[in-house]
Amino acid sequence: MTMTSQKIYDLLPAIYRLRDSEHGEPLKALLSVIAGQVELLEENLDQLYDDQFIETCADWVVPYIGDLIGYRPLHGVVSSVSSPRAEVANTIAFRRRKGTASMLEQLARDVTGWDARVVEFFQLLATTQFMNHVRRENQALVSLKQWEPLENIQSPFDSLAHLADVRRIGNSQGKYNIPNIGVFLWRIQAYPLTDSPAVKLNNDEHDLRYFFHPLAIDTPLIGKPERERDISHIAERINVPMQISRRMLREYLNVYYGNGKSFSITCDGKLIDDSQIVACNLADTGTGAWAHQPPEVDDGAKVFVDPVLGRIALPQSLKPGNSMTVSFHYGFSTDLGGGAYERADTFNLTPTPETPVIHIPGEQATILEAFQEASNRYANGHKSVVIEIRDNGRYAEAINCLLRENQRIELRAANGFRPTLVLQQDWAITGNKGAELILNGLLVCGETIYTKETLLNLSLFHCTLVPGLQLEPNGKPLTPARASMVIETSTTVVIEHCIIGTFLIKSGSVRIENSIVHATDPTRIAYAGSMDETDAGAVLQTSNTTFIGKVHSTQIMSANNCIFWARLNSTDTWPAPVWCDRQQSGCIRFSYLPPNAITPPRYQCQPDIQIANEIERTEQSLGRNLSDIEMNSISEQIQNWLTPKFTSLQYGNPGFAQLNSNCPEQIRIGAEDESEMGVFHDLYQPQRESNLRTRFEEYLKVGMEAGIFYAS
Structure with missing residues (x-):
């Protein structure tokens, strides 16, 4: 029971209370001070009792209880262990x-x-x-x-x-x-894509062959994991994000197919019944045809689905009249390049009366019309406008956008969506003085994005500019030598959590973080000023990024925890696969660089450190200094094996840009905090394993x- 000053005062004899009232209640004031201290004492006693239990104890007590039971703290890289309570x-x-x-x-x-x-x-x-x-x-x-x-x-x-x-x-x-006990871990996660338009196979005269992926490429369907809060039995296939095989789909169709499950198919607004779904091999036959085509049968038309390739074959009777949409799960390592994950904290503009929002679909049907409306809003005094796409649709458009003086436009996918923008021609971004364009959560393919005039800032967050622009069904680029983005103006470019192809920019400055720059091959240009192999790219600042392809920059201000995976071919005119004009300023730290890279000063980079350590160890064992020939031999041997090893370098593969488990540990734990180098640094995979x-x-x-x- 809490003893308040009034309760204590009421316990006094009435005569004392009367006398106290006559003298201005000094006794009551004293009891008020005493009651305050009693209250503090009671609170302290209650907390002492609570401190005996980990659920209710104060934060400072947690380490002491942990020490009593022999608890050892872990790397707080996962939310479930970030607090030891x-x-x-x-x-x-x-x-x-x-x-x-x-x-x-x-x-x-x-x-x-x-x-x-x-x-x-x-x-x-x-x-x-x-x-x-x-x-x-x-x-x-x-x-x-x-x-x-x-x-x-x-x-x-x-x-x-x-x-x-x-x-x-x-x-x-x-x-x-x-x-022996083995623990199998799934690093690839299942990401949903809901109500996405199924894409027809090019040159399919009957319009009966479709792909799940909005880029019309093969992609394995991933099972939606049914996770348990408390594990009471050993995980089965349905509990993990595992690729669905053809046989598993056939035998467990009701587990994987349907609304809210691993995948579903809707034709003209109606869900195709699971009795019509047939698991099938729809691989290419080499003649332009697929291995199987559903026949027309008396008991109803069947829809053939290949979960390994992510393909659909329809019978003639089910040819869609208006639309065909699919919901499915694809695999990837982390939140990168857009998707149905939380991105709200990366939005730059907040809707206000001064910053209106133009919704697609809704207020405008196309992105081009939305940009035109944003220009109209500028005339009404709205210098900042948000264009928000609120579905996973596929927008095939020819876009040319003009940004007025000091105008800011953010073109973004709504939180939890990833629309696909199929450019029908190069997207020309024209900006007047002080203009800024922000792209967020988009999948862009088809043609190149380029800027002209005086665009001040261009920012990309959680976007994918498809490497090679267009892809064949097997995922190979159709135009591997073309750039995804060309900046022709002195622009400040920011790229975060993105996947982009070749990036060309002559002047301005570029900051790339937690991203992949993929030239489709290590011998092609990933970053430079132009494709003529002479112009250097703008000043570059980067961290936690994987570059697949050659890099030529005027100056690298800083590069931390990066992988530069590049090499020269037999006809190359470059002096090195990574080439920086200004080598007196800047620094590259805790990164992998190919042999003979021309860069500013390096610190703790590979294979430099491994070569230096091996030369030192050899000299100590021999008791003498090594000759140049011997040191070159050691360098060559280390350079041959100490290279990044990826699960896949093909965009669209679930293991794209992921370091393989047999990658040298000098790269897997070579970052400044002993995490891995490259784009997946912030996953802290070595710390999770530790x-x-x-x-x-x-x-x-x-x-x-x-x-x-x-x-x-």
């Missing part, structure tokens, strides 16, 4: 379940932020069984009648028995042995050993 709270519960597969799986998901599956490899050993304890599911021979175990061979869901593997699992080499290994040391049973395997 929850982990300390779960420690006792985890220890009660110590060593169980479901608990290890929960632990792996919590500390890495990735979907996980734990496999007890000792249960998959081909052994002579004790007849009083027969394990019927552990069969040494493979049954060819059971399709699902065969489908899952060499996957995280492999259930067949294997011979013993005596290699250590700790370095991810061996698997099947008595003390967190998991730290926790497994505590929670594995005695004698057990764990290995980490990347499923994607």
Whole structure:
């Protein structure tokens, strides 16, 4: 019970209260001071009680409770472990379940932020069984009648028995042995794209063959993971973002297909029933045809779907009259290049009466009309205008936009959308003095974006300018030598969380962060002043970026945690694949550079550091200085193996620009904070893996050993 000053005062005899009232209530004032101190004492006592429990204790108490139970802090790179309170709270519960597969799986998901599956490899050993304890599911021979175990061979869901593997699992080499437990992690996440127009195959005279991807390219469909808050069983395929195979779609169609599921198809506003969907191989035959075409049958027309390639083949009776839309999930490593993820904090302009919003569709039907309306709004005194696209539509337009003096226009996709802009001609951006254009959340293909006149600022956030402009169905660029963006004016360009093709700019300044600049091949130009191989690009400042292609810049002010993956071909006129004119100023730090790169001073870059360390080690072992020939031999050997290794360099592939697990660790942990170099630096993948290994040391049973395997 809280003792207020009035309650204490009421406890006094009436005679004292009367006398106190006669003298101006000095006693009441004294009791008020005493009551304040009593209240503080009660609050402190209550907090002391609360501090005994991790759920209610003060923040300063958390480390002490953690120390009492032996808690070790982790890298706070994942939201679930950024504050140790929850982990300390779960420690006792985890220890009660110590060593169980479901608990290890929960632990792996919590500390890495990735979907996980734990496999007890000792249960998959081909052994002579004790007849009083027969394990019927552990069969040494493979049954060819059971399709699902065969489908899952060499996957995280492999259930067949294997011979013993005596290699250590700790370095991810061996698997099947008595003390071994494996943790499979999915680095690729499933990103939804809802009500996106299905795109017809070019030159399909019957209009019956379609692609899921808005760029009309092959893309694997990813299963929408059904995640559990608390893991009570080992993850199955439906619980992880795994590619859908043709056989799995056939056998589990009702699991993957339908509204709110992994994918769905709508024809003329009506959802195609799952009874009409048939899983099928729709690969190319080499003659321009696909492997199969649905026949017309008496019991209803069938729609053929290839989840491996992301293709659809329709019967003649279901040829869409107006529209055909698809909802599906595609795979990628992180929030980059636009998508149905949270982007609201990157919006530059906030709608106000002075900053109106033009909606597409709605107020205007096309982007060109919206720009014309923005010009009209400028005449009415609105110098800042937002053009917002509120769907995942496909806008095939020819755009030329004029920005007036000091006008700011932000063309953006609404939060959670990624529309596709198919340019029918080069997009000319004309800006008067002080004009600024901001692009956010767009997928742009078809032609080049270029500027003229006096555009002051151009900013791109979470955009994709398709490398090669247009792609073949297999993802190869149709015009690999053409640039995605050409800046012909002295403009300040900012690029963040984007994927772009070749970028040409002669003057001004450029800042690129957390992005991919992809020239479609390491021997082509990624960044320069022009394609004639003589003009240097504008002053460059970059961080956490992967450049795939040659770079020629007037000056590199700074480059931190970057990968410059480039090389010269036999006919090249460049002196080096990365070439900076001004080498006296600027700095490149914690980055990978190709051999013979001409750059400003470097600090902790690869392979420079590895070469220097190896030369020093060799000289110490030999007790003498090495000759130039010997040092050149060491340099050449290291340069041959210390190179970035990517899962894929083809845009549209789920593993695009992702460092492979066999990439040299000098690159995988070579950034200034021991994260990886390049565009996925902020994922902190080495720290996530380190967190998991730290926790497994505590929670594995005695004698057990764990290995980490990347499923994607």
